[in-house]
Amino acid sequence: MSIKIDLSKCTGCKLCVKACIYSAIDVVEKKAYINNNCTLCGACVSACKYEAISISKKKKTAFDEGDYEGVWVFAEQKQGKLAGVASELLGEGRRLADELGVKLSAILLGEKINGLGKELIFYGADKVYIVDSPILKDRLDETHADVLVQLIREHKPEIFLAGATSFGRSLIPRVAATLETGLTADCTGLAIDKENKFLLQTRPAFGGNIMATIICPNKRPQMATVRPKVMKRAQRDDTRSGEIIEETILNPISSRVKLLGFIEELSDKVNLEEAEIIVAGGRGLGKADNFKLIHEMASILGAAVGASRAAVDAEWISYAHQVGQTGKTVCPKLYIACGISGAVQHLAGMQTSDYIVAINKDPDAPIFDVANYGIVGDLFEIIPVITTKLKEINGG
């Protein structure tokens, strides 16, 4: 269980020193040595061109791989309506299941949700496990985790995927910790390793500065939450057939956390995570009043309104609109950044968007590095013209 440097291969090139974010490598007389700061993150192993660094880990298999089979996706729903991420997970899950030659199952929990079972089959599930119970009426971690753990223990899927939504990111860690298995957060890429059939889970880390591919070799199921809107939605096919299995849970627990109510964000459409188009404003707007330019363009496009941290900190708009590492992570089809320079933390929250348009007066603003279309100029001149043109199209 340690990191080793093969000094005969080490050339003292210091690539590993550059790669180490924890200052854990010293080079003395042209040889690299690991110090106490090491967290065994593995960054240096990838960085070394001479394969001089290795992390060894005792091989242990705590399960019989053959026992675990099939891909499961958690079909998140709210008040009888499927979350957008459910069909994305089914699309991705279908691909993985076909590659492994196994069945794809959807797990549906809630109250009075039986009607949704068929939908999940239309979107690609071979089987749907439904638990319909008043205990699962509200989306609460304890009750849902208890049911998921029981189902997983009984049916033993090899892969379990859920959406990286506020519910999924809260609920699934509880499930994984109970099962004592690995969980990879907020994945943006999934694949099957050809050689040993492991699930390769790729996700951004360090504020989107690096991508890491993670495996869970010795525990099952291999669990991941998946960033909404990154995976392609499954095509709906009303002719598909499948099996719907109603499960009953013995001795369900009750939740110590109770949902008293829900306050919708009233100002306007802020469900940024679900939005197809986002128009976002930043410091360049100058003052709160100027956000109306953003609201106007957004309403023509049927878009949600986003904001940079600078705009939120200046109290021009509420925190619910903040996009970026300290706010929300979004992945719309189109992201229009107006007067946003593009600090790393902002980019971390939106750079996986399909199309990015940037409007900024500074040609060197980092936002242009990730933009498909850049407009260098005064946003007060450009935005009203774009809005007017869009109106014309919609009108005629």
Add this chain to the structure above:
Amino acid sequence: MNIIVCIKQVPDTTKVKIDPETNTLVREGVESIINPFDIYALEEAIRLKEKIGGNVTVLTMGPPQAAEVLREAIAMGADDVYLLSDKAFAGADTLATSYTLSKGIEKVGQFDLIICGKQTMDGDTAQVGPEIAQKLGIPVVTYVSKIEDIENGQIKLKRMVEDGYEVIETETPLLMTVIKEINEPRVPSLRGIMKAKKIEIPIWDASDIGAEGEKIGLSGSPTQVVRIFAPEVSKEGEILEGEPTEIAEKLILKLKKGKVI
């Protein structure tokens, strides 16, 4: 009220850059800081203590240098701090980290409330809070934006979700993770900074907290990083030029062509 806050020392990821030639992280000039979300957790704990009395204990797991973030916690107003540090803790994923922290929390003993930041800035997983709660067998409420009311072990909270806020009622003991909206952290007082300089930080290793060797560090971590690489950044961007009307027309045409609008 006994409050425990879990914090982490992280590299300041806002200063991390990728060397385009070697495709590796450039760490020069990257300092270690207290995870920004944890400052809101600390502030909330100290405010609660000031309001209803009690004690704030802060835990962190990390290498010896992580003691620095505990000094910051003292400077802000924390009462007790402990550093969980052991070579055997290295390489921990979220499962092993939450196990280790839960053992540290058990060693601290009595608590009513555990507060964590919503996620760390280096890992960005948001998993350790909920996993600690599971290990301790207590409920968790994530993304808390406001503590509405806390009295006699009953607690009312607001938490932020995609399309608004949930109003939650629950009981202590509880673990909550907090978002930036919850408060505006104070600047440490001079007296706090002086106190922090002098204090000796207690260090607990694996045997101090009674952690099982198989459940900590690399051996207690089911997940393994197999590859680290730089994200694709170049989007082959195109700068649209001309008069505003011209630009607007070009843009709309391109977006229509790409079937984006």
